[in-house]
Amino acid sequence: DSGMAGSCSKARFLSLCDYKTEKYIVAKNKKVGVLYRLIQLTIIGYIIGWVFLSKKGYQETDESIQSSVITKLKGVSVTNTSESGVVVWGPEDYVIPPQGEGVLFVVTNFLETPNQQLGYCAEVRSHFVLTVLNLTFCVFLSLGLMSGRCIVSDVNSTGTCEIYGWCPVEKKFKPQRALLANAENFTIYIKNFIQFPKFSFSKSNVLETSDESYLKSCRYDEQIHPYCPIFELGDITRRAGYNFQDMACVFQGGSVGIMIDWDCDLDKGYSQCHPQYYFTRLDTTACNRSVAMGFNFRHTRYFKHHTGEIHRSLFKVYGVRFNIMVHGKAGKFSIIPTAISVGSGLALMGAVTFFCDMVLLYLMKSSTSYRERKYEETRYNTLYMCLYIC
Amino acid sequence: DSGMAGSCSKARFLSLCDYKTEKYIVAKNKKVGVLYRLIQLTIIGYIIGWVFLSKKGYQETDESIQSSVITKLKGVSVTNTSESGVVVWGPEDYVIPPQGEGVLFVVTNFLETPNQQLGYCAEVRSHFVLTVLNLTFCVFLSLGLMSGRCIVSDVNSTGTCEIYGWCPVEKKFKPQRALLANAENFTIYIKNFIQFPKFSFSKSNVLETSDESYLKSCRYDEQIHPYCPIFELGDITRRAGYNFQDMACVFQGGSVGIMIDWDCDLDKGYSQCHPQYYFTRLDTTACNRSVAMGFNFRHTRYFKHHTGEIHRSLFKVYGVRFNIMVHGKAGKFSIIPTAISVGSGLALMGAVTFFCDMVLLYLMKSSTSYRERKYEETRYNTLYMCLYIC
């Protein structure tokens, strides 16, 4: 056979410059044909609609956004408490840390324990510990070190332990109302500058204006003032779906995420790349999960008596933490991703042929005759062909 | 030829609804056949096993996790040093910054230089500078500004420079033991709340319980208490492979990473999405690289005499930095990634055919006959075919 085939094939050397293409069988089967065309159209629609229009598969993208966030708060509040007296709170006090970073905490409530000094005093117990310690023996707690002695303050009490620590100890405190009542009206100015190093593109979320007064009076509005990144705190929580007073008071603080999203199609030019702001509450929201809620911490201010003794003010502060996150991606036309998108789309077309072949060869009535024609057997056909030629 | 072919082709118009499929040659070669099936099975195994089961290629994924971390430490320590006297350390003092962020520093050792005032004093030199400066001339160093004068404190010394700065200057200090000895027993409560915006899915790593006492007494345990995110510091370093005392004392501080990993298969439901904790040491570990080791910094507390003069306490603190990193991805079934996975898998099948063709056409004995049959030459065959018909 191979000898015959060999003689048949004389002068049929395949030049490298000949073009080879798959031989196709045309199956005059309308059902499979329509099925095939339908799936093909779906895939073409997917490639054009999804890959090219929606996902912009013809663009090279840069997701390694470089971002700098600077924040500045404005607003003043006055509080009047029995412990602290009248206090005026400016941003230098109620923003922690004060250096204007992307993560900042705004105090809405506080409890000051002034004039603490190291010494011995009776501990204020938490209810939980009291029920456990019916036997009045003194364990290690978080406010100081036990002296070992027990103090029975009145006849009916189970007694408290004496501690060595900062005295007087902090009172039990459940914030009933937001002390910094107008924190809601404080404004936050979020200056964000971004760069896409791959495309040497940089932009800021602040209007490039020479009118100095603009940024002192404007408020962010998606339609009218998209480049005035100044928000009222109450407005931010409202956009996140919460009432500021509730968050500050009932929930004893919380955590809000401010997402700045830069989705830039650089084929459309500089002026079409805008920041989008999204606001979400970042901590647990359900009211009944009381244990895991709220946000508070303690910080101190140390003072020295003229005698040299140290005393301090302990502040337990409740408030809202703002976390500014910057995300972004930029895309620009490039030939390589275009080729990959087209190529992988066409590769998907191959899958259609495979699927329709299965239908044609195994599910159709006339499948045997198709199978014969599709799969040409080498040995026999070579024989037949050569037979007729010779 | 083309004329003949033209006459032959009458009434053979290709309707758009005809189904076209590649014509295949069946090579009755068992070796290549088995090879082909083997590779094909490998690829199918790879697609099902790797792409679908392991990588969940049928899922749309969201890796842009939104996360909020709040930390709170508990524990008290007492130190007694000649410079500072007896001091009680609470979280408000030993956690820096105190506001409960995802990156926090826990003091384990400290050196206080109290009562520093601006003035002239003799500088404490480092050994390194002394060997260089045998000629006792005064250069700019980091503790203050040179006055230009040299002070010979005793006969055998090489002399020190007088500086204008905060006096007295800080002593040389190499921590010999952890002053906050029980820092190992401090507990850290890590509250983490995550969101996958694409799927509107949110979860917390804290047990949703109404039992207030649970979070006051529990400790994390992967089996028993997976939703009690409270760890002892010593336990964290132990899980990272280090002894807390060694880290605090011998290494003079260090840096530990706490990774919370949320790998959520949302097809399985809310209750199957759990946080995983991983602990690693983030700084150099080998003991001999003494230069690049440890973690310390200085901070100050400023006081005012009643005369109005400023003085300060300088604290050099050593400790362990904890860096809480949250990673995560969520996946949910979607038709588009499924299509892409199947399509690219089938495309890979094409590569098998290509590879087996090479084997069949160039490495087999009977390759010439295969080549003839595979590559049908247009001109001749058209001729033959038409010849027989006419």
Place this chain on the structure above:
Amino acid sequence: DSGMAGSCSKARFLSLCDYKTEKYIVAKNKKVGVLYRLIQLTIIGYIIGWVFLSKKGYQETDESIQSSVITKLKGVSVTNTSESGVVVWGPEDYVIPPQGEGVLFVVTNFLETPNQQLGYCAEVRSHFVLTVLNLTFCVFLSLGLMSGRCIVSDVNSTGTCEIYGWCPVEKKFKPQRALLANAENFTIYIKNFIQFPKFSFSKSNVLETSDESYLKSCRYDEQIHPYCPIFELGDITRRAGYNFQDMACVFQGGSVGIMIDWDCDLDKGYSQCHPQYYFTRLDTTACNRSVAMGFNFRHTRYFKHHTGEIHRSLFKVYGVRFNIMVHGKAGKFSIIPTAISVGSGLALMGAVTFFCDMVLLYLMKSSTSYRERKYEETRYNTLYMCLYIC
């Protein structure tokens, strides 16, 4: 027909072990052939050059770098102002926060308002508000709360409002020169330790040396000292394209990004994985956008009189923020990405065939004859074939 085809096909059962391969038509068309080969070569070039050599498509990559950054500044500066007197600034004062994190602020200018106490005083108005408020009525501003009274300080003035707040209020201040003049010469030591958990690979950017003096005297140099991560601040801004004095003084502060990039080819070994440093200015650069420029914030130091009254020093500080970002990826040979790269490359080859088919079938003169041969019609051909056999 199907009956005839059925009788023809006896004994032609397709064994599973037969190898099936597409039948190709050889079109002796040099133009299309050359076009085909050209595109094929381009794709092979793309696969080898881009996918394999440039993008290292044969490697498994790990982009989830774990990084720890510790910074330490050195340098002392002396300032002499009318408000604050002579002050020596060490890193514990001019670095905010002092704990050596990856984001740090270096003070270059400051305005101290000492001895502020709560009380009533006249507000210093900003120019902007004065022009608006020609009618001298008192609105809520950011420095304190209005008492409601207006103070006419001199005959020609429009009057100012009396506030209750921290008095005296801060002066208007536009920094004319950098007070911490030699901040340019301060050095920053950036200790970076990275890990690629997938490959258990870890490295530091600090030379592993036992010579303690090395890190006290060296300065970073890409050629000579690539593992001495100590930079002068002036050098960093210079590499970012700015003069430190301009940035500190004219621009009233700014923001500089220090990117450490670890691009590690682990096939080449430990010693070939080096850190690369990139420096960019992260805030707006154009001089005319005066509103959005600079970086300043206020912080306070609280003191207590021996009478128990609180007073404070308010510091408005200007400076440069350094933001150290660590990026990195590691790659190592793996069989799976290699298979995917090869497979998708070959799939792209299929696209070439498709494209050349279009040219051959629709753009060439002899396209009709090709079309006939490429698309073999099932019904007729089966008939002919069987005819000759029987």
